[in-house]
Amino acid sequence: MRRARFLGELLWKNNLGIYQLAELETQLLQRYAGLFTLPYQSAPRRAYLHVLSKAYDSGGHTRIAEHLLHSELLQDAGVLVSEKAQTLSLNKLQRAKHGCVVLPRMRNSRQKIQRLLEHFAQYTTLLLHIHPHDIETVMAAAMAKKFCGTSVYLYNHADHVFSYGYGVMDKVLEISYFGWDLRAARGTLDKSVYVGIPLKLAAAEKNQAPRTALPEGHIATAGTAYKYRPSLGYSFPEFAQQLVATSKKDLVLIGPRLLLDWWWWRAARQMGQHAHFHPRMPYQQYLDFMAHASLYVDSFPMTGGTAFAEVVSQGLPCFGILTGAHGYSPADQLKSPSQAALLQDILAYLQNPVRPSVDQAAVIQQVRQVHAVEQVALRISRAGLMSKEESAPTWANPAAIRVDFYEKISASAKVFAPTVHCRPDWKLSLLFLRFWIQSRKHSALIKNKINL
Structure with a gap:
C-alpha cells in the first residue's frame, strides 16, 4: 500500500498521460479486503460524509467542502480529515452538523484503513475531496461500498492529472469541461456527472452589472505560484512587464513567490516598484483585497479555476486567456484567444472602459446559475438519478479543450x-x-x- 501511494504521487506530479490505475485498485482490494473487520453500522445512518486528505486555511478542496456544509440540501453531513487540518479550516469544518474528525497520524496503512472504514460505515454517501495519491482512503471507501452499501462519490478536484479512485467510485463529480473531456481516458464515461464548483457569490442585488475600472486602482492577479511558470509559448512575467510598461499601473500579484520563482526575477527587476508580490491570503482577506482593484487578470498558462469565477461574480472587470486548459466556469467567455490579444484587450479597456463584444452582466448571471452553492448541492443530491443528457456541463464552452x-x-x-x-x-x-x-x-x- 505504501508503494502504491508513492507511485500515485509520482504519476500525479509527472503527467505522462496516465490518468488512472483502476486495475491496480481492484487488485489491491481483492488482495487485502479480507484483512479488515466489518464495522458496526449505526441505524439510521447519517447522509453525507465529506472526506479530505488535508484541510488547509486556503485552497480549493477545503473551501468546496466548507461551502457545501452550508447548503440546505446537504445539511445532514459530517467531515473527516484523514491526515491533518490547519487551525482556521478546522474551526470552520467543525460547524458541520455531525462535526469534524481528524485522524491521528498513522504510519500503518492497515490501521489507518480500518479506522477510515469504521467512520465511513456510519454514512450512506461519501464525498471524497482527496489528494490524487490517497490510496488508503480509496481502499476504505471501496470496502465501505462493498460491505455496507455506501455510495462513493469522488469530487474531481484534480481533474487534469492522475488520481486514484476512478475504478471504485459510483460517481465522479466533475468540475470542468477539461475533466469532462478526459472521461474516456479515465474510464468514467458512465460515471461522470457535472456538478461544478460551489462559490460564495456576492449578493445579486449588489452586483447585477459589472462595475467599471477604478481610475486609481491596481491591476490584480492571484493563483498558486506554479501556475505562472512560462510554458507552451505562454509567459505571464513577459506579459506583466509589457502591461505595466504600457498601462503605467501597479500590478499586485497574490501567490507568486519572488524569492523562489526564478521566472519572475527579470520581469520583477524591470517592473520595479510597480510590482507588488504577496503570499497567499486567507479567503476573506483575498476578496477584500480584490475590492480595491481596477481589473483582474487570470493566471496562465494554468488557469486560476475558482478564483476567476469568484472575482467575476464581484463585478470586477476580468480578463484571461483561453489556453485550452480552461473550462471551469461560464466566466471563460470573458477571456481572450491569445497572450497578444489579452494585452490589447486590457489596454483598450483602460482607455475606454467598455467591452462591446462581451456581455459581462449576462456572464455574471450564468456564473450564479452554475456556481451558486444550492445549485451545486442540488446536482450532487441528484447525481445518482441524472440522465446522460442532464449529466453534462450546462453552458457553452467558448473554445476547444486541449486535453494534452x-x-x-x-x-x-x-x-x-x-x-x-x-x-x-x-x-x-x-x-x-x-x-x-x-x-x-x-x-x-x-x-x-x-x-x-
Whole structure:
C-alpha cells in the first residue's frame, strides 16, 4: 500500500498521460479486503460524509467542502480529515452538523484503513475531496461500498492529472469541461456527472452589472505560484512587464513567490516598484483585497479555476486567456484567444472602459446559475438519478479543450518532479525514472515525425 501511494504521487506530479490505475485498485482490494473487520453500522445512518486528505486555511478542496456544509440540501453531513487540518479550516469544518474528525497520524496503512472504514460505515454517501495519491482512503471507501452499501462519490478536484479512485467510485463529480473531456481516458464515461464548483457569490442585488475600472486602482492577479511558470509559448512575467510598461499601473500579484520563482526575477527587476508580490491570503482577506482593484487578470498558462469565477461574480472587470486548459466556469467567455490579444484587450479597456463584444452582466448571471452553492448541492443530491443528457456541463464552452495541455507542460520539464508527501522508495523511483525517460523519447519521436 505504501508503494502504491508513492507511485500515485509520482504519476500525479509527472503527467505522462496516465490518468488512472483502476486495475491496480481492484487488485489491491481483492488482495487485502479480507484483512479488515466489518464495522458496526449505526441505524439510521447519517447522509453525507465529506472526506479530505488535508484541510488547509486556503485552497480549493477545503473551501468546496466548507461551502457545501452550508447548503440546505446537504445539511445532514459530517467531515473527516484523514491526515491533518490547519487551525482556521478546522474551526470552520467543525460547524458541520455531525462535526469534524481528524485522524491521528498513522504510519500503518492497515490501521489507518480500518479506522477510515469504521467512520465511513456510519454514512450512506461519501464525498471524497482527496489528494490524487490517497490510496488508503480509496481502499476504505471501496470496502465501505462493498460491505455496507455506501455510495462513493469522488469530487474531481484534480481533474487534469492522475488520481486514484476512478475504478471504485459510483460517481465522479466533475468540475470542468477539461475533466469532462478526459472521461474516456479515465474510464468514467458512465460515471461522470457535472456538478461544478460551489462559490460564495456576492449578493445579486449588489452586483447585477459589472462595475467599471477604478481610475486609481491596481491591476490584480492571484493563483498558486506554479501556475505562472512560462510554458507552451505562454509567459505571464513577459506579459506583466509589457502591461505595466504600457498601462503605467501597479500590478499586485497574490501567490507568486519572488524569492523562489526564478521566472519572475527579470520581469520583477524591470517592473520595479510597480510590482507588488504577496503570499497567499486567507479567503476573506483575498476578496477584500480584490475590492480595491481596477481589473483582474487570470493566471496562465494554468488557469486560476475558482478564483476567476469568484472575482467575476464581484463585478470586477476580468480578463484571461483561453489556453485550452480552461473550462471551469461560464466566466471563460470573458477571456481572450491569445497572450497578444489579452494585452490589447486590457489596454483598450483602460482607455475606454467598455467591452462591446462581451456581455459581462449576462456572464455574471450564468456564473450564479452554475456556481451558486444550492445549485451545486442540488446536482450532487441528484447525481445518482441524472440522465446522460442532464449529466453534462450546462453552458457553452467558448473554445476547444486541449486535453494534452498538462502532459505537454510536464514533457517540457528537464527533470521529473520528486514526491513531497511520501517517503521515497528508491527501487520504484529508478523504475519510474526509466519509464519517464522512455516516455519522453517516445513523445519526441512522434513530434519529429509530425514535423517531417
